[in-house]
Amino acid sequence: MKAGVIGAGAWGTALAQLLAADGQAVRLWALEAEVVDAVNGSQENPLYLPGIPLSPSIAATGAMADMADCDLLLVVSPAQHLRSVVAQAPAGVPLLLCSKGIEAGTSLLMSEVAQQAQPRSPIAVLSGPTFAHEVARGLPTAITLACEDAALGQRLAERIARPAFRPYLSDDVIGAEIGGAVKNVLAIACGVAEGAGLGLNARAALISRGFAEMTRFGLARGARAETLGGLSGLGDLVLTCSSTNSRNFSLGKGLGEGQAAADLLANRRTVAEGAFTAPVLRAAALSAGVEMPVVDAVCALLADAVPLAQVIDALLARPLRPE
Numbered sequence: 001m002k003a004g005v006i007g008a009g010a011w012g013t014a015l016a017q018l019l020a021a022d023g024q025a026v027r028l029w030a031l032e033a034e035v036v037d038a039v040n041g042s043q044e045n046p047l048y049l050p051g052i053p054l055s056p057s058i059a060a061t062g063a064m065a066d067m068a069d070c071d072l073l074l075v076v077s078p079a080q081h082l083r084s085v086v087a088q089a090p091a092g093v094p095l096l097l098c099s100k101g102i103e104a105g106t107s108l109l110m111s112e113v114a115q116q117a118q119p120r121s122p123i124a125v126l127s128g129p130t131f132a133h134e135v136a137r138g139l140p141t142a143i144t145l146a147c148e149d150a151a152l153g154q155r156l157a158e159r160i161a162r163p164a165f166r167p168y169l170s171d172d173v174i175g176a177e178i179g180g181a182v183k184n185v186l187a188i189a190c191g192v193a194e195g196a197g198l199g200l201n202a203r204a205a206l207i208s209r210g211f212a213e214m215t216r217f218g219l220a221r222g223a224r225a226e227t228l229g230g231l232s233g234l235g236d237l238v239l240t241c242s243s244t245n246s247r248n249f250s251l252g253k254g255l256g257e258g259q260a261a262a263d264l265l266a267n268r269r270t271v272a273e274g275a276f277t278a279p280v281l282r283a284a285a286l287s288a289g290v291e292m293p294v295v296d297a298v299c300a301l302l303a304d305a306v307p308l309a310q311v312i313d314a315l316l317a318r319p320l321r322p323e
């Protein structure tokens with residue numbers, strides 16, 4: 001039995017390290033040849049997870065055909081590339097989706113995209129408050145593992161659990177995915193508040209009112225409220241909205257400091273998923289009749305369409321209403 005990890009960015013590499021730390025064989029598919037060489041040659045990934053020594057039982061490859069001997073595949077590509085990597089993966093192997101986002105053009109969640117790309121593969125989702133560096137260093141972490149098939153979910157949870165890594169089972173796949181996708185957009189908003197010096201009251205207000213938006217949208221898409229209030233929703237929202245370790249929060253901080261979104265997004269190597277999710281989420285919310293003013297504000301800033309002061313004034317001038 002060998003687990004495979006598709007995608008060797010920070011999170012894929014950290015998950016490979018988690019699974020291989022006790023010497024278990026793990027296959028890691030990387031897009032970049034230099035990542036394959038660094039993981040196999042010097043047990044490190046300086047491009048995406050610098051400073052973390054990796055287990056020698058991780059074997060990296062650039063050939064998807066090499067994943068054919070894996071009995072479990074963790075998919076950890078950026079959300080907008082998930083369709084293409086899953087389509088290349090071996091068929092019929094359980095897929096544990098670890099990407100957070102909504103597909104542009106289709107508005108589909110990752111489980112829906114994977115289902116289309118590999119109709120014969122059983123699907124589960126892994127999502128929660130998990131900075132890659134901390135997991136790779138073995139720091140205590142809890143995460144939601146969502147799967148409609150309870151028996152498969154249980155098997156996967158037992159497979160990936162480690163003494164300091166605790167998966168909590170759920171059957172609410174949609175809820176787990178919506179929490180992970182929406183929190184990235186809200187983290188941009190909290191970063192803006194930090195960069196613009198709006199204070200900690202403003203951050204707390206954005207987290208609370210943002211959570212209300214996540215809940216409204218999630219319920220409209222069939223998510224359960226307790227999932228949105230759990231690790232993959234509120235838990236990840238709190239983590240990502242409170243630290244410059246978050247790429248989404250850092251992107252927002254740059255916007256709040258007055259930098260143009262186009263400049264901040266140009267030539268990035270690492271992914272800030274909220275920038276891709278925000279416009280798709282806004283359109284999906286509009287068509288579902290769900291109000292998401294914080295998400296709308298983030299979209300305006302990402303489009304470099306409206307000056308920051310005007311965006312802040314518009315949010316504060318909204319009609320007073322019950323909580």
Ligand SMILES: NC(=O)c1ccc[n+]([C@@H]2O[C@H](COP(=O)([O-])OP(=O)(O)OC[C@H]3O[C@@H](n4cnc5c(N)ncnc54)[C@H](O)[C@@H]3O)[C@@H](O)[C@H]2O)c1
Nearest residue numbers: 008009010011012031077078079081099100131132270271
């Ligand atoms: N980093 C974290 O702490 C963390 C934690 C939980 C979930 N996630 C999620 O995991 C997913 C991957 O994020 P990451 O942080 O590992 O990435 P990253 O930002 O560290 O690296 C970017 C990744 O994108 C890949 N990539 C670029 N172009 C590609 C293409 N055309 N096709 C396929 N892959 C391509 C690169 O190979 C690399 O693996 C995201 O959805 C993210 O939200 C990240």
Ligand SMILES: O=P(O)(O)OC[C@H](O)CO
Nearest residue numbers: 128129130131246247248
């Ligand atoms: O760095 P971010 O903003 O992509 O956040 C990473 C993880 O999603 C946190 O759970």
